[in-house]
Amino acid sequence: MTAPDRPGLPFAAAVGGLGLLALVAVVVLSGATPQPAPAGLPDPGPVVGWAIPISRFLSNLLATATVGFLLVAVVLLPSGERLEGLAVQAVRIASRTAWGWLAASLVFYWANVADLYARPMHDVGIGQLWDFASVFATGRGLLVQALAALVVALWTSWTFSVRQLAICVGVALLGISAVGLTGHSASSGSHMLATASLVLHLVGVVLWVGGLIALGWVALRRSRRLEDAVARYSTLAAWCFVVVAVSGVVSASVNLGSLGGLDSTYGLLVVLKAVALIGLGAIGVAQRRRLRSRGAGFARFAILEVALMTVTFALAVVLGRTATPVGEDVLTTPAELLLGRSLPPEPTVTRVLFGFYPDGIGLAVVGFGTALYVTGLLVMRRRNDAWPIGRTISWFLGLTIVAWATFGGLGQYSSVAFSLHMVSHMMLSMVAPIFLVLGAPMTLALRTLPGPRRPGEHSPRSLLRDALHSRVSRFYTNPIVAAVIFLGTLYAVYYSGLFESMMRTHSGHAFMELHFLLSGFLFYYVIIGVDPSPVRLSPLARFGVLMLSVPFHAFFSVALMSADVVIAESYYQALERPYLTDLAQDQYLGGGIAWAMGEIPLLLVIGAIFVQWFRSDSREATRSDRAADRDDDAALEQYNAYLAGLSDDASRR
Incomplete structure (x- = not known):
């Protein structure tokens, strides 16, 4: 870590530490702690049980930070065709977080295989690792995410071109979206609606939270370009808030099934996420008003907002491993499994x-x-x-x-x-x-x-x-x-x-x-x-x-x-x-x-x-009429003279 990055180390350590503490607290309070398997059944052990949520949380957080620092470098901080100054340092940090994202994604993949085959992580073979990707959609999504992290990590290691880094942002978002194509929505009704809403939810959260994390780092660096970056980020954050809110409501309604689903553990976690979202929106509005009235104070509100977002990330990790009130028996017939819904009645014009x-x-x-x-x-x-x-x-x-x-x-x-x-x-x-x-x-x-x-x-x-x-x-x-x-x-x-x-x-x-x-x-x-x-x-x-x-x-x-x-x-x-x-x-x-x-x-x-x-x-x-008005039909006069010359030559011959 070079000297210019050191002011951000306490900030990064605080974000990660707070998130891990919140994750452990939510796991314990929701009763999702790893439990030993019944006697006679294979047991992957508590290491696998804790490795899954922790590695997923770190993967999500590092992916979000990667997108955020690239976003700051490419869009938020003023730069020319090639980056300069603080934007270059942001790309270097994005490269490091991308390598961390890759490592956390591979650990998460490994832990999921161990959990699937109910064996310790050190006892997982190459065959099981390959089967998880070839047979299960979740495995393929995780591999695509790991590949995207690898591409971003390598790409950001040798380029500071704005155009190429903009493509890197797209690659990172595609990798994050690949994981959103699997999950609870795969086994419930309204599959396409749930899947699309989950992908939009993930992309919105990553752009929103990632941009804020990177801007918090910019504020700690006391950059004079912070005001310009915050002004452009505010518009992006408003769009992301709407996308996250709407997609979250849609996804929750599909997975809850009805208002009665709020009585479940899944419903409680959804309510907590909704409260956190409302709080984030309120903080964002207060942030804008403060900046407009005083022109300062971004860092304090940003740290509070990042802390609340980190806790929300922990809730999302536990939510992803909690059974939904809409069980897997929603889709039963072959037609329902193929269509993701019941077979519609006979088509009529109406x-x-x-x-x-x-x-x-x-x-x-x-x-x-x-x-x-x-x-x-x-x-x-x-x-x-x-x-x-x-x-x-x-x-x-x-x-x-x-x-x-x-x-x-x-x-x-x-x-x-x-x-x-x-x-x-x-x-x-x-x-x-x-x-x-x-x-x-x-x-x-x-x-x-x-x-x-x-x-x-x-x-x-x-x-x-x-x-x-x-x-x-x-x-x-x-x-x-x-x-x-x-x-x-x-x-x-x-x-x-x-x-x-x-x-x-x-x-x-x-x-x-x-x-x-x-x-x-x-x-x-x-x-x-x-x-x-x-x-x-x-x-x-x-x-x-x-x-x-x-x-x-x-x-x-x-x-x-x-x-x-x-x-x-x-x-x-x-x-x-x-x-x-x-x-x-x-x-x-x-x-x-x-x-x-x-x-x-x-x-x-x-x-x-x-x-x-x-x-x-x-x-x-x-255009021709205007040109003729300007030069008194010089082109027409020249053409007429040319025709007259041809006529005289013919007469002489």
């Missing part, structure tokens, strides 16, 4: 149009899409800047289609019948992205994101601008690449057995929904071309790419209608649905729907390209 099922991925996309776009509109309004109403209408129309295709009536039946799944697919990949692209979200973000606080600083706006014009973006916005992703995955998903594999897992189905939406957004981002892009096509070139892609989609639809093999037959047979029992006919109907609906986006995009073409010609004509 049910498909107006039904509702709380799909977590769809709710997250629509919720964040609405909140971020409205925030951008409010920023534009405060600055008295104009924003076309047509773009706003288009954006929210696209979100409405996404809502219907994911958590509306169509989404409810998309995993039950292939024909309705194909309608959902068309809506997510070919209809909704058109309206979302016409909403120009990147343009709105570039006009409303925070800019540099001093000349040469890398701000959130510049990071987005650099990402849009990077080599990666140039590759994916190549019209050939975008078309291959958009159309090629049709054949890859449905004719390779991948579709059935993804439909059998909740995460696979969620990934498929996101892929359809993002691949369609990318394709129409290139074709329609409203937002900034490193590859700009003329309207005629866009129309040509669109026309070349139409036959591939039509051929896919015809092949689907004429196929002799039912796609994902065993999956649909396992559902044992009492309606739409003819699987071949349902698949034929799905192919016909795909063929017929392929004409709708074609007409919409042709209309959009025609309007852009007309506006482009109008702007060019306006």
